[in-house]
Amino acid sequence: DAKTTQPNSMESNEEEPVHLPCNHSTISGTDYIHWYRQLPSQGPEYVIHGLTSNVNNRMASLAIAEDRKSSTLILHRATLRDAAVYYCILRVNAGNNRKLIWGLGTSLAVNP
């Protein structure tokens, strides 16, 4: 299975941008890149996803490298509520199914 690699932890200051990297060098052409985040003592929540083009939504932006072997989740202005574990996930085809391959996540600390 294709997999993702993320730094264990990162730190940011409040109101500054945060760039969370993810490597997925074995990604195949039909695999989507998804990001979820998990706040303390909660279940994960969806952040964003993309295939080839960069994507923006109200929560974040996703920048995907041209060769698709890496991507970066961008939080434009970090707040204290953004402190969470951020998971980079590949959605791969598995027969008639699509399977999510979860990474280990990056624990983001936001300093006031």
Next chain:
Amino acid sequence: DGGITQSPKYLFRKEGQNVTLSCEQNLNHDAMYWYRQDPGQGLRLIYYSQIVNDFQKGDIAEGYSVSREKKESFPLTVTSAQKNPTAFYLCASRVAHNTGELFFGEGSRLTVL
């Protein structure tokens, strides 16, 4: 408010006992999922259900059982056959299998003594 409710939040059981974790959703979603989360590992899929009265094994189904008698409910039973049951269990749902984002509950932490 629409969402997913898991109960109990914390559960302690003795070795050899079966336990059932509840998952209820009022999002009108067809697909429901059970994941297991362990320290140092990504989420792993236990079972999923695409529609009422149907469910499929995920990657780590051994020692677990599920039922889907109602659209809203997808309970997970951790049986005594599960060799390492202590974990954080997450239930999720989405509009349809392979479609849309996953919505997760807050999780149930099971500790087997």
